[in-house]
Amino acid sequence: MSGDWTGQRLELEVDAVAHGGHCVGRYEGRVVFVRHALPGELVIAEVTEDRGGSFCRAEAVEVLRAAPGRVQPPCPLAVPAGCGGCDWQHADAPTQRRLKADVVREQLSRLAGIDRAVEVEELPGGTLGWRSRLRLVAGSDGGLGFRAYRSHRVVPVEEHGCRIAVPGSVDEVLGRSWRPGTEVAVTRDSTGETHISASEGPGGRARPQQLRGGTAHERAAGREWRVDAHGFWQVHPHAAGTLAAVVGEWAGASAGAHTWDLYAGVGLFAAVLAEQVGHSGSVLAVESARGAVESGRRNLADLPQVRWKRGAVHRVVAARPARAPEVVVLDPPRKGAGTRVVRSIAGAGARRVVYVSCDPAALARDLATFAGAGYRLRELRAFDAFPMTHHVECVALLTTEQAAMDRDGSTSH
Incomplete structure (x- = not known):
């Protein structure tokens, strides 16, 4: 079969899950990214997009051999040619989390050379009725x-x-x-x-x-928050508190220490750091959105150790503030922090970095850059903060080799 495959129906064996809410099939030497399928299934897939080249996109319109974990989607719109908001309604909850774990593991291995077992943890409330x-x-x-x-x-x-x-x-x-x-x-x-x-x-x-x-009005990290209703805040009711707890545990900032919270939003993680460093320490909170900074200043007015800086993160951290941070927390947008920001963090001498990410590919790329600057991945947790979709929230702890030795009391890797 040659030419534009759009509209053609192909019988495919579905292989591994891929990043983006689809699985991989192959037909006549081309890769076919198939939605509404699961690994191990035999399906009839209708091609929905073919721009030439080595791959095309399709949707499974008929399942000839179902895989374990397949269920009837609870929403009648979560079907081929239907709503694009959900990717995995045709999979039960354990299968969804396993697929997301496979994606995180594959991205870390392929893009960062890190081979690590991954478990995606469930948040309370189940897979329906969570999006706020x-x-x-x-x-x-x-x-x-x-x-x-x-x-x-x-x-x-x-x-x-x-x-x-x-x-x-x-x-x-x-x-x-x-x-x-x-x-x-x-x-x-x-x-x-x-x-x-x-x-x-x-x-x-x-x-x-x-x-x-x-x-x-939101609640997280032991605080009440007043934020722009349509600005950035975690969409899952339990996500903000869960992430703040993990960040706090892994940051472990010393009393009196200097810390950074990059892409700070309204200051969720800055609040956690401020409680750890106390009034004798400091938190540099960097955020580019004016409304978020204004909201952050109001919400954290009782924490004078938090100093806000509005501007693009890569420009602010490139200025290299005179005092080296003990801990850096960053929660960049979906595209990741990028090489300039990562190298600036490393150049500033941060001993520990806590990286919150909503995209495993961007996380893996940045981890590779951190590795080139002498940091290693010490801990990783992943959370199913977006059930029924392909999105997953990860938190990574990175340390320098010296910091790891100081903390472990050993030179083991």
């Missing part, structure tokens, strides 16, 4: 929905709602007509209050109009 922040879009008929996978096509959700959303959170925005193209953001905070904003214009790019609420 959503963004919907109005279709041509004015009804709200979600985008199809790799498409601008809107899949209506009026009849079915969203099964992974916190129950009741989207009820107020469904059942009414919106201007086509309007993006509607919905947040349910820790108090149960629902916050709604809408952005009109092409692609929802106009300034958002707050329709209800606006300041979310």
Whole structure:
């Protein structure tokens, strides 16, 4: 078979899981990335995208031989040509976590040369009803929905709602007509209050109009937080507290120490570091978003040891503040920190680095750069903070060889 395969149906043996919510099959020497399949299955896959070259994309429209762990998706929209928000509704929860662990392990091995067993840990609450922040879009008929996978096509959700959303959170925005193209953001905070904003214009790019609420109340790290309801905060109700606890355990900053919190957001991890270093220590919190910095300053006003610096992280850390940090915590965006930031952290002499990542490929690339600067991966935990999707949250502890020896009292690797 030659030419454009789009629309063709192929019988495939499905191989390993791949990063991005699909599995790998092969047909006539080409790689086929197949959604809605599981490793070990025999499927009929319909090609949905073929741009030539060595691979194409497809969806499993018929399962001829099912793998253990396959289940009926709880949402009728989580099917081929359906909603693109969920990747693994056709797998039970243990299978989802195993697939994510396989992805993390493969990315670490391939991109960083690190061979390590990985377990993805479950957060409380199960796989449904967890997502506290959503963004919907109005279709041509004015009804709200979600985008199809790799498409601008809107899949209506009026009849079915969203099964992974916190129950009741989207009820107020469904059942009414919106201007086509309007993006509607919905947040349910820790108090149960629902916050709604809408952005009109092409692609929802106009300034958002707050329709209800606006300041979310959250709880994590032993503190109450007042944050922009549609700004950055973990979408799983238990994620922020879980990550803060792990960061605190691994940071272990000394009283009076100097520390950095990079990509600080509203200061969740800065608060953890501040409690450890005390008033005689300091925390440099670096964040580029003006609103997040303003929110962070208000939320951490009782912690004067936190000093905020607004700006691009790579520029701030390249300035090399005079006092070397004992610990650096970083939680970069999905693309990772990148070579410049990693080398600046290493050049500043940080003895321990706690790296929070929502993308295993970006994490692995940055770990490889850290390794070249003399750091090794000491600990790794992964959490299923986004059930039903391919996303996974990882926390890595990196130490210099000297710091590892000081902590272990040995030279063992």
